[in-house]
Amino acid sequence: MFSSPLNNQEGRIFMREVAVIGVGQSVFGKFPGRTAASLGGEAVAAALKDCGMHPKDIQVAYAARAYDANCTAQAVLKEVGVTAFEMINVENACAGGATAFRGVWKEIACGRYDIGIAIGVESMTTSPIAGKLIPPEKDDLDGYLGMTMPAMFGMVARRQMEEYGATAEDFALVSVKNHHHGCLNPQAQYRKEFTVEEILQSRMISEPITLLMCCPNTDGAAAAILCSMEVARKYTTQPIKVIGSALLTGDYKYLQKDICASPVGVKAAQMAYEMAGCAPKDIDLVEMHDAFANEEILRYEDLALCAPGEGLDLLRSGATAIGGRIPVNPSGGLLALGHPLSASGVRTVCEVVLHLRGQAGARQTPNAKVGLAQMLGGLVTGLEHGVTAGIHILAR
Amino acid sequence: MFSSPLNNQEGRIFMREVAVIGVGQSVFGKFPGRTAASLGGEAVAAALKDCGMHPKDIQVAYAARAYDANCTAQAVLKEVGVTAFEMINVENACAGGATAFRGVWKEIACGRYDIGIAIGVESMTTSPIAGKLIPPEKDDLDGYLGMTMPAMFGMVARRQMEEYGATAEDFALVSVKNHHHGCLNPQAQYRKEFTVEEILQSRMISEPITLLMCCPNTDGAAAAILCSMEVARKYTTQPIKVIGSALLTGDYKYLQKDICASPVGVKAAQMAYEMAGCAPKDIDLVEMHDAFANEEILRYEDLALCAPGEGLDLLRSGATAIGGRIPVNPSGGLLALGHPLSASGVRTVCEVVLHLRGQAGARQTPNAKVGLAQMLGGLVTGLEHGVTAGIHILAR
Numbered sequence: 001m002f003s004s005p006l007n008n009q010e011g012r013i014f015m016r017e018v019a020v021i022g023v024g025q026s027v028f029g030k031f032p033g034r035t036a037a038s039l040g041g042e043a044v045a046a047a048l049k050d051c052g053m054h055p056k057d058i059q060v061a062y063a064a065r066a067y068d069a070n071c072t073a074q075a076v077l078k079e080v081g082v083t084a085f086e087m088i089n090v091e092n093a094c095a096g097g098a099t100a101f102r103g104v105w106k107e108i109a110c111g112r113y114d115i116g117i118a119i120g121v122e123s124m125t126t127s128p129i130a131g132k133l134i135p136p137e138k139d140d141l142d143g144y145l146g147m148t149m150p151a152m153f154g155m156v157a158r159r160q161m162e163e164y165g166a167t168a169e170d171f172a173l174v175s176v177k178n179h180h181h182g183c184l185n186p187q188a189q190y191r192k193e194f195t196v197e198e199i200l201q202s203r204m205i206s207e208p209i210t211l212l213m214c215c216p217n218t219d220g221a222a223a224a225i226l227c228s229m230e231v232a233r234k235y236t237t238q239p240i241k242v243i244g245s246a247l248l249t250g251d252y253k254y255l256q257k258d259i260c261a262s263p264v265g266v267k268a269a270q271m272a273y274e275m276a277g278c279a280p281k282d283i284d285l286v287e288m289h290d291a292f293a294n295e296e297i298l299r300y301e302d303l304a305l306c307a308p309g310e311g312l313d314l315l316r317s318g319a320t321a322i323g324g325r326i327p328v329n330p331s332g333g334l335l336a337l338g339h340p341l342s343a344s345g346v347r348t349v350c351e352v353v354l355h356l357r358g359q360a361g362a363r364q365t366p367n368a369k370v371g372l373a374q375m376l377g378g379l380v381t382g383l384e385h386g387v388t389a390g391i392h393i394l395a396r
Numbered sequence: 397m398f399s400s401p402l403n404n405q406e407g408r409i410f411m412r413e414v415a416v417i418g419v420g421q422s423v424f425g426k427f428p429g430r431t432a433a434s435l436g437g438e439a440v441a442a443a444l445k446d447c448g449m450h451p452k453d454i455q456v457a458y459a460a461r462a463y464d465a466n467c468t469a470q471a472v473l474k475e476v477g478v479t480a481f482e483m484i485n486v487e488n489a490c491a492g493g494a495t496a497f498r499g500v501w502k503e504i505a506c507g508r509y510d511i512g513i514a515i516g517v518e519s520m521t522t523s524p525i526a527g528k529l530i531p532p533e534k535d536d537l538d539g540y541l542g543m544t545m546p547a548m549f550g551m552v553a554r555r556q557m558e559e560y561g562a563t564a565e566d567f568a569l570v571s572v573k574n575h576h577h578g579c580l581n582p583q584a585q586y587r588k589e590f591t592v593e594e595i596l597q598s599r600m601i602s603e604p605i606t607l608l609m610c611c612p613n614t615d616g617a618a619a620a621i622l623c624s625m626e627v628a629r630k631y632t633t634q635p636i637k638v639i640g641s642a643l644l645t646g647d648y649k650y651l652q653k654d655i656c657a658s659p660v661g662v663k664a665a666q667m668a669y670e671m672a673g674c675a676p677k678d679i680d681l682v683e684m685h686d687a688f689a690n691e692e693i694l695r696y697e698d699l700a701l702c703a704p705g706e707g708l709d710l711l712r713s714g715a716t717a718i719g720g721r722i723p724v725n726p727s728g729g730l731l732a733l734g735h736p737l738s739a740s741g742v743r744t745v746c747e748v749v750l751h752l753r754g755q756a757g758a759r760q761t762p763n764a765k766v767g768l769a770q771m772l773g774g775l776v777t778g779l780e781h782g783v784t785a786g787i788h789i790l791a792r
Contacts, residue, residue, distance in 0.1 A: 013410075013506055013507035013508055014409075014410040014506070014507070066466065069465065069487055070462065070487070070489065071487070071488065071489055071773075071774070071781055071784075072487075073645075074645055074781035074782055074784070075781060078648070078781055083645055083646065083647055083648060083781065083782040084644070084645065084646060084647045084660070084782060085644070085645065086643050086644055086645065087488070087645040087782075087784065088486060088488065088495055088499070088643075089486060089487040089488055089495075090484060090485060090486055090487075091465055091466070091467070091468075091485040091486075091487065092467065092483070092484065092485055093466065093467055099484055099485075103484070106502070106506075106508075110409055110410070110502075110506040111409035111410070112409055112502075247482050247484070248480070248481070248482055249469075249470055249479055249480065249481065249482065249483040250479065250480060251479055251480050252474070252479060264480070377467075378467070385467055385470035385471060385474055385479065386470055386479040386480060386483075388467075388470070388483065
């Protein structure tokens with residue numbers, strides 16, 4: 001189903017090692033009075049400060065924004081007072097941030113530039129989608145027919161119950177776990193513990209999905225500074241290497257036999273593992289797309305953190321909680337940390353970097369050596385088009 | 397003013413020769429009943445037919461759209477029934493198309509993929525900007541203060557009159573020329589000859605800029621298929637080589653001493669000429685950003701088609717008309733062919749390719765060997781941020 005074997009034969013092309021040396025995040029929450037540029041600028045300033053870099057040293061920028069995007073990189077970088085280099089604005093729904101990160105990685109890997117910044121930013125509260133569902137019930141055929149994101153994930157959840165014996169309690173457990181993680185992250189939008197009961201008793205959105213199984217609307221931004229290894233050594237003794245990168249749009253979802261499956265997520269993971277020269281067992285922590293609680297369980301299987309069909313067992317075993325064998329979304333994930341769409345694909349990388357440096361505080365994955373950041377995106381008519389998967393594997 | 401010398405040292409990185417083998421354009425005009433995906437699909441189908449390629453052979457896509465952009469590549473390519481490869485959506489105001497083209501060029505030049513498609517599409521009649529000015533008088537500080545595009549170009553025109561002795565007749569002459577060119581292009585939105593008098597007597601928009609000195613609102617799309625030279629030989633005996641590429645965002649425009657100057661346009665042109673290993677005198681035709689008639693005269697100088705300050709003489713000499721020494725905008729340009737913002741940066745490349753192949757019909761530049769496609773972009777608060785210049789030089 002995927003395109004010719006010439007695709008992504010990363011091995012046959014000249015590539016330099018690329019390091020992430022600076023990461024930063026804005027506050028995450030609802031800030032309708034702040035511009036996207038201001039949120040983006042806050043993240044960029046934090047990333048620059050993180051590695052002690054002067055803004056004028058940036059040579060190329062990729063910025064992602066899904067809604068109301070007009071020259072995002074230009075607007076964000078003006079907040080730190082720099083311009084006059086190559087700027088590229090990208091969009092790929094929730095995978096936009098991963099697309100921006102991969103864009104900068106490509107530039108440095110091929111040798112065109114030595115230092116670049118990936119920016120993801122979204123102001124959901126001021127977007128045209130504010131207060132609406134995705135896709136909106138107007139303007140879009142899927143939305144018009146009622147096939148919004150919560151409806152789709154409700155159907156997926158039902159299938160998980162039928163096929164794998166999942167229960168609403170299992171889905172609630174994901175949310176309990178990620179909200180617990182969020183309590184350990186000073187930058188999370190929501191920092192509150194919930195019980196399984198509380199999750200189940202929150203407002204029903206799309207049976208069996210309750211409000212507290214859905215990610216919130218979030219305004220926020222994240223930024224990551226990438227550079228060649230040679231340059232990295234000038235700034236830090238802890239460069240984090242990008243060892244795997246994959247970005248792939250999948251087949252039309254309506255052609256899938258199994259609504260739970262994510263062939264594109266599986267394929268992109270395989271590509272990233274192959275490039276990284278590592279196996280799922282080598283991964284110490286994962287940040288991923290948990291827009292709805294039940295989804296996280298399926299994503300374990302996409303990333304081969306467990307065998308197909310065993311995602312539920314992995315969750316129930318506690319392995320994916322902080323302190324477990326393979327913590328998933330120690331940041332709090334989209335569920336608790338929040339989900340400014342295009343920011344999330346950069347923000348997940350930032351979280352992985354903090355763990356690999358040993359700087360993740362109370363939520364630190366002990367002795368983390370390799371981490372994986374995954375993001376999925378499909379926005380308007382995401383069901384009709386292919387979903388996009390972006391995966392990056394990082395190592396210290 | 398421009399970033400470190402490490403920028404765009406294209407010479408030091410591994411690069412393969414890249415060819416354009418297929419070009420296509422949708423109808424250009426006002427089609428509020430058609431989706432952007434449908435316009436894009438029409439352009440993609442035309443480009444595929446142009447080189448006899450099966451859609452499934454595409455390995456990577458970059459698509460540009462400025463307004464209402466949500467997974468543009470995914471939506472457009474569904475029109476020709478293909479998915480399941482890497483898709484990247486970009487935006488850079490009017491330079492979005494040039495950004496998409498450069499993105500595909502980079503992928504093939506570095507060896508990651510062998511075949512890719514660049515798509516530019518815009519539906520101006522259904523965009524949030526429909527019936528408004530850019531930037532809108534609401535939502536944007538520049539617009540709120542009245543500094544919309546026509547106002548800015550009116551000020552620029554006044555300065556051209558003061559500084560260089562330009563007259564309103566000169567500006568009208570650009571429009572007469574490009575509308576004449578448009579009459580020779582079956583795909584132009586407007587195919588009507590105008591006299592200098594008619595241009596001058598059309599409605600005053602922003603003194604001395606009249607309606608017929610402004611580009612129209614246009615819906616439309618363009619697509620270009622790029623590949624490695626090795627692959628190109630399988631499809632065509634007329635591959636057109638991409639010999640120069642530059643994309644650069646400039647300094648803050650309000651810092652410029654001279655409102656007429658475009659330092660970023662000059663710099664990007666220098667970078668593209670250097671990479672191409674050619675001089676302005678080697679260029680046989682140019683497609684460029686003539687959003688307002690007076691602008692074209694300044695752009696002659698940016699591209700060094702004449703000495704600084706001599707743009708007006710070049711225009712008056714007739715050198716830039718079809719049949720002249722260096723035809724500029726033989727397609728009809730944005731003024732007559734139309735300007736679907738993000739489409740224009742791909743469409744200008746398509747026009748250059750047709751001339752280099754000897755397939756430009758009544759508007760053919762005789763024996764064209766090298767052509768240049770330029771686009772400038774600055775959308776919302778384009779005056780406060782840096783303008784982006786995208787330049788590609790192509791050769792047969």
